[in-house]
Amino acid sequence: MMRRWPAALLAMLLLCLPAISAAAQGPIRSETRYAGAYTLRIDLYSDPAFTGRRLNFDVVVGASTTDQLRSVTLTASAIPEAGTNASSVRATISHAGESVGAFRGYVTTQVRGSYRLHVTISGPAGTNAVDLPLRVAAPTAIPIWFAWSIGLAPLLGLLLFGIRQRSYLARLQVMGSTGAAGASSPVGT
Amino acid sequence: MVVSAPTQATTGARDHPFTGEWRFRLFAAAALVSMQTLAAVGLGWDIQWHRWLGRDAFLTPPHLIIYTGVIGAGLICITVVLVETGRYWRRVPGVDRTSTVSLLGVFHAPLGFVLAGFGALTMALAAPLDNYWHQLYGVDVTLWSPFHMMGLIGAGIAYLGAAYALASELVRSRRDGRAGRRVMIFGWPGIALGALFALTGLLRLVRVLMEPSIETFPTWQLGPVEVLTSPIGLTLAVVLTSMAAVVMLRKPGAATLMTVMAALFTATVTLLAPIAVRIVGDASGYTYRLPGHPQINWIQVLLPFAYVLPAIAVDVAYLAELRRWRRVRASLVAGLAGSLPMTAIATILTLDGISSTEAALRMLPASSNDLPPQPAFRAIALGALVALAVGAYAGRAGEQLGRILRLNTR
Numbered sequence: 001m002m003r004r005w006p007a008a009l010l011a012m013l014l015l016c017l018p019a020i021s022a023a024a025q026g027p028i029r030s031e032t033r034y035a036g037a038y039t040l041r042i043d044l045y046s047d048p049a050f051t052g053r054r055l056n057f058d059v060v061v062g063a064s065t066t067d068q069l070r071s072v073t074l075t076a077s078a079i080p081e082a083g084t085n086a087s088s089v090r091a092t093i094s095h096a097g098e099s100v101g102a103f104r105g106y107v108t109t110q111v112r113g114s115y116r117l118h119v120t121i122s123g124p125a126g127t128n129a130v131d132l133p134l135r136v137a138a139p140t141a142i143p144i145w146f147a148w149s150i151g152l153a154p155l156l157g158l159l160l161f162g163i164r165q166r167s168y169l170a171r172l173q174v175m176g177s178t179g180a181a182g183a184s185s186p187v188g189t
Numbered sequence: 190m191v192v193s194a195p196t197q198a199t200t201g202a203r204d205h206p207f208t209g210e211w212r213f214r215l216f217a218a219a220a221l222v223s224m225q226t227l228a229a230v231g232l233g234w235d236i237q238w239h240r241w242l243g244r245d246a247f248l249t250p251p252h253l254i255i256y257t258g259v260i261g262a263g264l265i266c267i268t269v270v271l272v273e274t275g276r277y278w279r280r281v282p283g284v285d286r287t288s289t290v291s292l293l294g295v296f297h298a299p300l301g302f303v304l305a306g307f308g309a310l311t312m313a314l315a316a317p318l319d320n321y322w323h324q325l326y327g328v329d330v331t332l333w334s335p336f337h338m339m340g341l342i343g344a345g346i347a348y349l350g351a352a353y354a355l356a357s358e359l360v361r362s363r364r365d366g367r368a369g370r371r372v373m374i375f376g377w378p379g380i381a382l383g384a385l386f387a388l389t390g391l392l393r394l395v396r397v398l399m400e401p402s403i404e405t406f407p408t409w410q411l412g413p414v415e416v417l418t419s420p421i422g423l424t425l426a427v428v429l430t431s432m433a434a435v436v437m438l439r440k441p442g443a444a445t446l447m448t449v450m451a452a453l454f455t456a457t458v459t460l461l462a463p464i465a466v467r468i469v470g471d472a473s474g475y476t477y478r479l480p481g482h483p484q485i486n487w488i489q490v491l492l493p494f495a496y497v498l499p500a501i502a503v504d505v506a507y508l509a510e511l512r513r514w515r516r517v518r519a520s521l522v523a524g525l526a527g528s529l530p531m532t533a534i535a536t537i538l539t540l541d542g543i544s545s546t547e548a549a550l551r552m553l554p555a556s557s558n559d560l561p562p563q564p565a566f567r568a569i570a571l572g573a574l575v576a577l578a579v580g581a582y583a584g585r586a587g588e589q590l591g592r593i594l595r596l597n598t599r
Contacts, residue, residue: 051324052247052320052324085326086243087242087243088476089246090474110246110247110323110324111326112324138324138325141325144335147318147336148338150318150335150336150339151334151335151336151337151338151342152339154307154311154343157346158342158345158346161304165589165593166589168593168597169589169592169593169596172592172593172596173592
């Protein structure tokens with residue numbers, strides 16, 4: 001029994017490996033946008049993003065003076081483009097550590113297709129917005145006929161149950177006619 | 190609410206050796222129905238949520254309510270199956286082959302809980318699959334998608350299970366001489382009302398299931414033939430459940446009361462759901478998919494009461510026929526009597542739904558922003574004929590379901 005522990009530990013480590021490597025991964029796409037007096041460098045950690053998974057991103061705000069960076073706020077949302085049958089999703093954004101003008105955020109979209117990451121910045125130098133195109137991919141599609149087969153499979157079980165209940169009813173009737181089924185009174189609970 | 194004092198028969202029943210077992214089952218059945226009701230409230234809210242806000246995440250507040258209900262119902266079923274199995278093997282009085290069904294030769298539990306457990310399991314399995322489907326194909330174009338159907342079929346099985354669970358307690362109570370009269374509400378035994386409410390689940394579910402047939406897909410093309418669909422589905426549901434109700438209780442007004450309960454519940458949820466969406470939507474700063482704010486649709490609120498009329502027809506026709514003791518004829522006549530008003534109502538609803546509401550446009554994808562065309566007269570006539578035939582059959586099937594519910598002790 002004890003010999004199995006190292007193998008189990010190794011299996012656990014192997015399972016954790018993708019998560020560890022994903023966490024260690026840096027941004028894979030970096031874009032710079034200009035929003036009035038501010039410069040925004042947006043780093044994406046996945047491109048394309050995937051449905052149902054967090055798309056992590058960093059935003060580093062630059063300005064000509066440090067004063068313009070004080071009390072800067074950032075909001076963002078993933079807005080579906082025309083042809084993407086989805087709702088807008090707001091991103092969660094927080095300050096990244098102590099550094100002024102550095103933010104990190106994430107957004108989770110539920111539908112594949114084209115989006116734009118709409119980032120709005122407000123600060124002493126005014127309020128402006130920038131857009132960054134996003135592509136959201138989906139897991140491999142299953143054929144529609146197969147999906148319907150799975151979806152309607154319980155109906156088959158229900159039909160079989162109904163058929164069996166008919167013979168059960170016949171047995172109940174026999175028992176009822178010989179015993180105290182209480183079925184003979186025409187009216188009453 | 191009028192709750193009467195325990196009767197003499199009740200006092201006598203306290204000393205019955207099976208009383209503890211019956212109380213446990215009754216409590217579990219009531220808890221099961223409560224959890225299913227919670228899920229139904231969540232579903233009503235979720236439909237409005239999808240309509241007004243779309244689908245931005247899996248764990249939205251209505252989804253949380255639905256799955257709390259589903260998981261709660263599932264856990265209740267698992268608990269009952271395990272407890273009853275233990276009692277069966279320990280030969281506890283009242284737990285034997287006459288009060289349980291065997292599952293895989295090992296587990297023994299009341300049929301209703303086994304059924305409801307399978308229903309909850311089906312719904313739980315449908316949830317991740319449905320999420321995956323949405324990731325692939327977007328927010329709802331229609332309720333009629335594979336894994337919505339899977340979830341709704343699971344809900345149907347679960348509701349049927351709850352009706353079995355409560356009805357079997359009513360049978361036992363009747364045989365014990367109490368006839369469920371321990372708790373009386375407006376002259377109706379509490380267990381009977383519970384069983385009727387459990388049956389309303391099936392009716393409410395089919396009403397939800399048939400919504401797309403009123404708003405977006407009024408006809409089905411079956412080869413060369415086009416058929417109006419909503420009268421068929423709605424007639425099947427109303428007549429089946431009404432017949433089951435009146436045969437299960439053999440009491441005048443049972444079918445009518447069942448549909449009134451279904452209508453009151455549905456109307457309340459339909460009334461409150463847009464308000465809940467608006468409160469959460471405004472507070473959380475959501476962007477609405479449609480212009481304006483969520484509003485109460487009074488036609489949708491009052492609509493469920495239209496199903497009372499066919500139930501009255503079933504009640505009157507069946508009880509009138511029953512006194513002559515011709516079961517098959519009684520069920521067919523009552524089925525037809527219920528189908529006539531239901532077919533007419535469903536047809537009018539569908540035609541009105543197409544011509545005068547914006548609902549169809551709301552649910553269709555932007556690429557096909559057209560209202561469905563008015564169905565041809567042939568499609569309407571054929572739909573009505575099929576609905577009458579289905580109604581007659583539903584009368585027969587409902588009568589058989591009602592008899593099982595009236596006799597089953599397992």
